[in-house]
Amino acid sequence: MGISVKGRIKKGFTLLAGASMLLLSGCANEDAAQSVKEISDKYSVAEENQLIVYTSHKEEVYLPIIQEFENETGIYVDIQAGGTQEMMQQAKSASEKGKCDIMFGGGVESYEAWKDIFEPYESSEKEQLDEAFLSKDGCWTPFTELPIVFVYNKKLVHSSMAPQTWDELLDSKWQGKIAFADMDNSGTSYTIVSTIAQMQGKEPSDVVETIIHQTNGAILKSSGDIIPDVSNGTSLVGITLEETALKAIDRGYNIDMVYPKDGTSAVPDGCGILKNAPHEENAKRFIDFITSSQVQGFAMNQFYRRPIRTDVELREDFGKLNIIDFDVAKSAEDEEATFDRWHQLTGQED
Template identity: 35%
Template sequence: MRKRWLTALVCVILLSGILTACGSSSGSAGSGGTDAESKSSGKLTIYSPNAAEINNPIIKEFQDRTGISVDLISGGTGELLKRVEAEANNPLGDIFWAGGADSLASFAEYFEPYSTSEKSSIFPGYLDPANNWTPFNALPMVITYNKELVPEDEVPQSWEDLLDPKWKGQIAFADPAKSGSSYTQLVTMLTAFGKDDEQGWEYVKQLVDNMDGKILSGSSLVQRAVPDGEFALGITLEDAALRYMEGGAQIGIIYPSEGTSAVPDGAAIIKGTKNLEEAKQFMDFLVGKDVQELVQSEFKRRSVRDDVNPVEGLPQTVDIELVEYDFEWASDNKEAIIERFTNIMMGIE
C-alpha cells in the first residue's frame, strides 16, 4: 500500500505539474513551495497513535519534499497525551498527530494555537474555533462483523443489537482510557441512548456485561480481531474496516440505526516546541489538497476539505444517521467518563 500511495503521488506530481517541493518556512507544504535547493535542514519529533501504514508514507513524502527529518514516536492516544502533559515543562515532541479531536481538545492547554494556511478550504464544522488543533480526517464509527461467523440474517443493525445474549464475549472493543477512537465510540453510544440521564450509562453497563469482561488495549487490535475471527463483532473506525475489506477480509460494516458520529481526528503543535516553523509546515502539509485526496483514495479516510471529491461506493456523510455529538461535553468530561467506564469494567459500579 505504501508503494501504491507514493506511486500515485509521483503521478500527480509529474502529470499535473501542480505540486512542487517546498521547504521554506514561508511556504505551505501541501500547496507548493520552493525548489530542492531551498529545502530545510530542520527536524520534527511527532507523537502519533496512527497505524504505521498511514504514518510511514505520509512522513516519508513530507521529508522528501521539505528536507525536514522526522522522528516518529508511536503509541496509544491516551498514553501519548499523558506524555505530552508530563513533558510540559520541557517538551520533547513537536507535533501530536491523530487521535480524536475531542481527546485533543481535553489537552488543549498543552498545544500551541495555529491557523493553517489551508483553513479556507476546510469544512467549517470540522474546525476548532480556538485553533488548538487542526482536523485531519473525518472518521465515522461503525460496527464491523465477520461474515463467516455472523449469518446474514443475524447481522446487527443497531447499537441495541449488540446486547443480544448470542454475542456474549464476541464483541471487540478497545479501552477508551488508551484509545482516542474508542473514547469517541463510548461517547457516541452514551449520546445515542441519553448522555444527560442514566439511560446512556445503563446501555454501557449492559454492553460491558455482554463483552464478558473482554477489552482490548488498542484500536488496532479491534481492527484485526474481527477479520482474524477472534471476535464476531467489533466497534471500530470506518476506514479501518474498509481497508481490511479492500484487502479481501470477509467482513462487513454497519452504520448503527440509532446514529453514529463522524468526529474528525486531528493534529496539534505541542506548546513550547523548539521547531515551530517546521511544525507549521507539517500541519499545512497534512491538510493540503493532494495529501487529502490521496489519504482518502488510499486509506478510505474522509477528507475534511470541501474541494476533494467523495470516496466512491461509500454513503455520503450527509446520508449517515448521526447523533448530536456534544464535542465540548466530551472534552470537558473525559476524565470522569473514563473513570466511570473503568469502574463498570471492574465491577465497582
Template identity: 35%
Template structure:
C-alpha cells in the first residue's frame, strides 16, 4: 500500500486514512490489516498541521474516514470533525489516556526528548536539560520542528512553556525561555518537517534538536552517532491518537481498523519495530519507567483551546529574531 498526497480521490476509494505517521509504519500496519480483512486502504500523508488544514477544507473533508496520528492536543482542536467511537479494545487501554468524549482514542505514547550527536557534543555539554540548549555552543546548531506545521513541534513548544516558566510566572508562561531558545535556532534551525530534526542531527548537520523518544531511540538502536536525554526540568508524554471522521463513507471498516491498531497484535510490536510505547496496560515497556521520569501534567484541553493564540505568539516572537 503506497502513501498518497492526491486530494482528488475517486469516490469509490475504500478506506481513506489521513496520517502524519512515518510511512514505513503505516505501510506495514495497513498491509497486515488488508491481509487479515481484505479491506483496501488509501493513506494520505503529510504533517499534522497540514493534514488538519486539508481536513478542514470543504473539498477534502468528507474524503477521509480516519485521522491516524498527531498529538491528542492537536486532535482536540478538530473534534467537531470526529464522531464518537468506543473501541472494543478500550478496557485494555491506560485509563489516563482515554478521553471523556470518546471522539479520539490514544494510539502510542510519545515522550519529548532532546537528541544530540555524540561525535559533535562533548560530554560536558550533553544537553540533558532545556537550559543547556541555551549554551553558546549550540547557537546556530540547534534544530526544531515548526509548531505551526507539525504536531511534535507544538507539543514540544507547550512542554517548554510549561516546564520553563520562571518562578512566580503564570503556569505555561515560559516565553522568556522560548525567546532565548528562538535566538539559539539561528537562520536554519526552524524547519517544517519533524523528520528532518532527528535525521539532520544523526547526519551531523546539527548538534542537537528536540524530537519524540521513538525517533531518537530508533536511530540509537540502529547504531547512529546519537543519544538523547529526558530534560531534567521536566518533559511531556502525550499520546498520539486515532479518530473516526464524522460522516465517514466507510464507518464499519474504519471501526475495524481502529480496533485493529489498538489491539494487542499491533500494540505488542510498537516498541520492537518502531520504538513507540503502547497505550495498553497489558504490554510492558523496556524503556525507562514513566514514574522515574519528570513527566509534567500536560495541559491537553488548555493547549488545544489556546492553540491559535500560542501559535500566533510563536510566529510573532520568532519574527523578531528571524524576520
C-alpha cells in the first residue's frame, strides 16, 4: 500500500498530523508524566496512542509520512517544526522535561554533535540498511541519503561555463553570484561547509569566511530560497541537495544541476529517540516505519531522496556520484566552533 495524504493538519506554532490537536502546556517544574496525563484527559487521547515529534523537514516531506503512520498505527502525532539547530535546541529542552519523543530531520552530523540527548535504538529494519550510513552506537538512525550538488541558471550560464568542481565554484568569477542559506536555518548549509573543509583539508571556520566572501555577505534566509534565487537570476549558481534540485527541475524552474566531478558528500538526514521520551515504544515504531521499504520507496519516488535501504532499486534519473569519505564524527566536533565563527561574521553574536 502506498502512502496517501489523509486527515487534516493545521499549521501554527504547534502542528498536529491528525484529527485531534495536542497542545503541549505546563510550567517547567511540572512533572512530565502528569503533563502527559493532563493532555490525554483533555483531548480524550489515550497516553499509549500519542507521539511528540520535533522536525526540521519541510511540510511536504513530513506531512504525508506522518499521516500514513497515524493511519497505520492509530497513534496521534503532535509536531513542532523549524530549522535544524532551532529544533535540536528545543528538543534538548523538551527532553529534559520529558516532553519530546522524536527528532526527525537534519543531517546526521548534527545528531552526532547532539548525541547526548538521544537514546540508542536499532531499527527492526537494520539488516536491510546500508551499513555505511549507520550510527556506530545507535544514537541516531539514517532516513535518506542526500548528496550535495551545484545548480545554475540555465539561461544565463551556458552548461560549458557552469562550475564542475568545488575549486571552480569558489573561484572569484562567481563572487557575489552564489546562493547560500543561513546555517542557523539550514542544516544543509553546515553540511556544505563541512564537506568543503574535509575535501580541501581546511578548518570549517575558515570555509565560513570563504563563503561569506564569495556571497558578499548576502546570505539567504533558508535553503528553500536557493532555487528561486538562482532561477530568477538574482544569483547565477547555488549549492543545494540533489533532491531539491531534481524536484525544482521537474517543476519547471529555470535551473540545471551539476554533480561535482571532484567529489561530494552524501550525508543522510536522521531521526533519533530523545532521552526521557514519554512515549518511547511509539517512537521506536516510528523509526521502524520510516526505515521500512514502503516509506523508503515513497521518499525516493515522491521526493527524489535516495533510500538508505539496500533492497530498493534506484530511480533512473539519479546521476552517478563521486562520494567522498565524509567523517561524521569530525563534522560533529567542529560544529560549535563553526557556528560561533558564523555568528561572528554575520553579526548574530549573543
